[in-house]
Structure formats: structure tokens, C-alpha cells
Amino acid sequence: MEGSEIMSQTSETTEENKKDILKDFQTSFFTMSRLASFPWTFLENDLESNKSSELISDILKQTCLHSLCQKFPPSVRYRRLFLSELIRRQEAAGSDPLDELYDALTEVVAVAETTECYKSYLLPSGDAVSLLENVALISEGTTGLVTWEAALYLAEWALDHRQTFTGRKVLELGSGVGLTGVTVCRSCSPSRYVFSDCHPRVLQKLRDNVQLSGLTERTSPSVSVEELDWTDVTVERLKEIGGDTVIAADVVYDPDIIGSLVQLLSKILRCSSAEVVPEILICSTIRNPETYSSFKQQLENAGISHHVISGPVSKVFPYDRVSAIEMIKLYM
Structure with missing residues (x-):
């Protein structure tokens, strides 16, 4: 097998893994699953390998910035904890700062907590x-x-x-x-x-x-x-x-x-x-x-x-x- 074919297959596999990881983050976020159950290891490895915040940006788009979250948001406290965990892992890896991540946290910090919340099951x-x-x-x-x-x-x-x-x-x-x-x-x-x-x-x-x-x-x-x-x-x-x-x-x-x-x-x-x-x-x-x-x-x-x-x-x-x-x- 030619080297270019191997690289192409590896790239496709990585992209498929990324899609699965984004789906896991989204599904877990909207059902307010325990944060410990999220696939953090994949995110950590990605941050360590390229120091880019691209994956975190994609995670944000599938969770806090998704239209479903705008319409049926999980609890305020849960969103605060989730965003804080993303920030903690990004900063620990020394990757590029991501303004929309901090903007999202600032926005949710200003929201009052309630006794009810939405859960969305995909x-x-x-x-x-x-x-x-x-x-x-x-x-x-x-x-x-x-x-x-x-x-x-x-x-x-x-x-x-x-x-x-x-x-x-x-x-x-x-x-x-x-x-x-x-x-x-x-x-x-x-x-x-x-x-x-x-x-x-x-x-x-x-x-x-x-x-x-x-x-x-x-x-x-x-x-x-x-x-x-x-x-x-x-x-x-x-x-x-x-x-x-x-x-x-x-x-x-x-x-x-x-x-x-x-x-x-x-x-x-x-x-x-x-x-x-x-x-x-x-x-x-x-x-x-x-x-x-x-x-x-x-x-x-x-x-x-x-x-x-x-x-x-x-x-x-x-x-x-x-x-x-x-x-x-x-x-x-």
C-alpha cells in the first residue's frame, strides 16, 4: 500500500473518530450526564498534539452554541460546570485561547438558577x-x-x-x-x-x-x-x-x-x-x-x-x- 493511501485512511479514521466524539459530547451534554462520563481523553490528546482549539470550538457548536441549547437549555449550573471544565482542560494543555468559550461562560454566569431545566434525548x-x-x-x-x-x-x-x-x-x-x-x-x-x-x-x-x-x-x-x-x-x-x-x-x-x-x-x-x-x-x-x-x-x-x-x-x-x-x- 502506498504511503499516500495509508495517510488518507488514517485521516479518514481520525475524522470518523472526531465525529463520534462530537456526537458523544452532544448526547451527554443535552441529557446532563455526569461530566466524568465525557470522552475527555480524546480531547486532551488532541489538545496536546496540535495545541489548537479547533476541537473545543466544534464541541461548543454542538453543545452550548447549538440551536437546541438556545431553545431547550440544560440547567444553568450544569452549563457553568461544563464550560469551566472545557476551559480548565484547554488552559492545562496550553492551547490557543478561544474567545467564544469565555464569552459563553460569561453569558451563563449572568443567568439565574432555577428549579427546572430541559433535558433533550437524541x-x-x-x-x-x-x-x-x-x-x-x-x-x-x-x-x-x-x-x-x-x-x-x-x-x-x-x-x-x-x-x-x-x-x-x-x-x-x-x-x-x-x-x-x-x-x-x-x-x-x-x-x-x-x-x-x-x-x-x-x-x-x-x-x-x-x-x-x-x-x-x-x-x-x-x-x-x-x-x-x-x-x-x-x-x-x-x-x-x-x-x-x-x-x-x-x-x-x-x-x-x-x-x-x-x-x-x-x-x-x-x-x-x-x-x-x-x-x-x-x-x-x-x-x-x-x-x-x-x-x-x-x-x-x-x-x-x-x-x-x-x-x-x-x-x-x-x-x-x-x-x-x-x-x-x-x-x-
């Missing part, structure tokens, strides 16, 4: 699901104002198994801020999608995010947000809502609500017709094995069987994959 199509979430993990007495790991996993599973949702009426239990549902609506072509929750503050945030995503009763799919209290919902109400596919993510975490959840699932299965038995999928992060085992035992006591859905899932969103996540399908 889909394989290039589309983005932007949601308004609370900065705190637990706020106003509920955990439903942020996106949790099982919701992200279920959304990834849906992208790999679109046929489970295509042309079907979908009911989601405990929708939270709406990540899974908006992803399914954007990518899987259900005929109708019903988001549901019971906490008033969560319902309001959910409605805001559904509207933010441009989904309404008049769009395709037709979408609605319903208040659904597991403790007193009637069979008639469930029949009215309907659902060929029923899904839920991260709803098995509190021992005090497992009983009402199992009763609800039993009603859904028992009120279905012989011709249309809903496909029920529950995705859980197993934080407390005892609580999760209790859930499965109560399912069995109610005459509900399950099997674990296994197999690899495409990694679309950045999140902590250390915790055990399990998906089960329910049937009578």
Missing part, C-alpha cells in the same frame, strides 16, 4: 425529545418529575421493537415526565397513546411536556393525558381508556403501592375481551430486590403469570447501566 432519526424536568431527583413529594433509568431502557426497547406499538392503542401507567411515551409516539406509530399518572404536579408537568413535543388529540398519533388513581379506578373507566399495549417503567419501587398496582393490572387483564388481550410490559430498575420479589409474589397470588424479556437492547441514550433493569410480560 433519537437515532436525529430528532430530539426535549422535556422539562426538575433539577432535584425528589421534588414536591414525588419522584415523578425526572426521567429514571427504566424509562430510558423501555424507550430503547421500544425503538428495537416498534411492531409492539405500531397501529395500536397504548396505555402507559405512571408516565412521569413523558420520555418513554414521547419516544414511542415519535418513532413507533401507535394509533393512539394515553399517558397517565395521579400526582397533580406530575400530571401538570406531563401535560406541559406532551404539548412541548407537539402531541395533541388532533395529531397522529392521537394523544391524551389522563389522571389514573390505581386505588379506585373502575373497570368501566379502564374499558373507556382501552389499550392494546399497556406499559409502565419504574413503578415498582415503593412497597406501599405494589398492592394497588397489582390490583390495577388484574383489572386490566380481566376486563379485556377474549379477542383482544392487552400486551402488558413492566420495566423495573431493581433497586431493592425484596420489594421487587414482593411484586412478583403478589402478581402470582392474583393469578397473573409473567416471563422475563431478555436479549440485547440498542444503546441510544446515555445513562447509568450499572443497576439491574428487568422487563417482564404479564398474562393470565
Whole structure:
């Protein structure tokens, strides 16, 4: 192989690596991932090798200076920390100063912090699901104002198994801020999608995010947000809502609500017709094995069987994959 061909292939490989790195920075930035998870080593090596700030400039364009950040910005504190880290690494490498980097930090320092922020989850199509979430993990007495790991996993599973949702009426239990549902609506072509929750503050945030995503009763799919209290919902109400596919993510975490959840699932299965038995999928992060085992035992006591859905899932969103996540399908 001629030297020029080797140089050309090396250049192409480097350019591909750079594109991947920029994508990693962008994806992680808009989901407000831990700064330690960013591909800093590649940036450090680039700064050391040519002392140019070109890569940092490109990172800025894909993050803080991107149009998505102008419309749906991550938290003020997060952007400050991110820009400060870029500056620290640039100065440590002794590379050329970059005015727009300092300008971006000056601009964000002047902005007041709030209790809410946007997180944007980039889909394989290039589309983005932007949601308004609370900065705190637990706020106003509920955990439903942020996106949790099982919701992200279920959304990834849906992208790999679109046929489970295509042309079907979908009911989601405990929708939270709406990540899974908006992803399914954007990518899987259900005929109708019903988001549901019971906490008033969560319902309001959910409605805001559904509207933010441009989904309404008049769009395709037709979408609605319903208040659904597991403790007193009637069979008639469930029949009215309907659902060929029923899904839920991260709803098995509190021992005090497992009983009402199992009763609800039993009603859904028992009120279905012989011709249309809903496909029920529950995705859980197993934080407390005892609580999760209790859930499965109560399912069995109610005459509900399950099997674990296994197999690899495409990694679309950045999140902590250390915790055990399990998906089960329910049937009578």
C-alpha cells in the first residue's frame, strides 16, 4: 500500500473518530450526564498534539452554541460546570485561547438558577425529545418529575421493537415526565397513546411536556393525558381508556403501592375481551430486590403469570447501566 493511501485512511479514521466524539459530547451534554462520563481523553490528546482549539470550538457548536441549547437549555449550573471544565482542560494543555468559550461562560454566569431545566434525548432519526424536568431527583413529594433509568431502557426497547406499538392503542401507567411515551409516539406509530399518572404536579408537568413535543388529540398519533388513581379506578373507566399495549417503567419501587398496582393490572387483564388481550410490559430498575420479589409474589397470588424479556437492547441514550433493569410480560 502506498504511503499516500495509508495517510488518507488514517485521516479518514481520525475524522470518523472526531465525529463520534462530537456526537458523544452532544448526547451527554443535552441529557446532563455526569461530566466524568465525557470522552475527555480524546480531547486532551488532541489538545496536546496540535495545541489548537479547533476541537473545543466544534464541541461548543454542538453543545452550548447549538440551536437546541438556545431553545431547550440544560440547567444553568450544569452549563457553568461544563464550560469551566472545557476551559480548565484547554488552559492545562496550553492551547490557543478561544474567545467564544469565555464569552459563553460569561453569558451563563449572568443567568439565574432555577428549579427546572430541559433535558433533550437524541433519537437515532436525529430528532430530539426535549422535556422539562426538575433539577432535584425528589421534588414536591414525588419522584415523578425526572426521567429514571427504566424509562430510558423501555424507550430503547421500544425503538428495537416498534411492531409492539405500531397501529395500536397504548396505555402507559405512571408516565412521569413523558420520555418513554414521547419516544414511542415519535418513532413507533401507535394509533393512539394515553399517558397517565395521579400526582397533580406530575400530571401538570406531563401535560406541559406532551404539548412541548407537539402531541395533541388532533395529531397522529392521537394523544391524551389522563389522571389514573390505581386505588379506585373502575373497570368501566379502564374499558373507556382501552389499550392494546399497556406499559409502565419504574413503578415498582415503593412497597406501599405494589398492592394497588397489582390490583390495577388484574383489572386490566380481566376486563379485556377474549379477542383482544392487552400486551402488558413492566420495566423495573431493581433497586431493592425484596420489594421487587414482593411484586412478583403478589402478581402470582392474583393469578397473573409473567416471563422475563431478555436479549440485547440498542444503546441510544446515555445513562447509568450499572443497576439491574428487568422487563417482564404479564398474562393470565
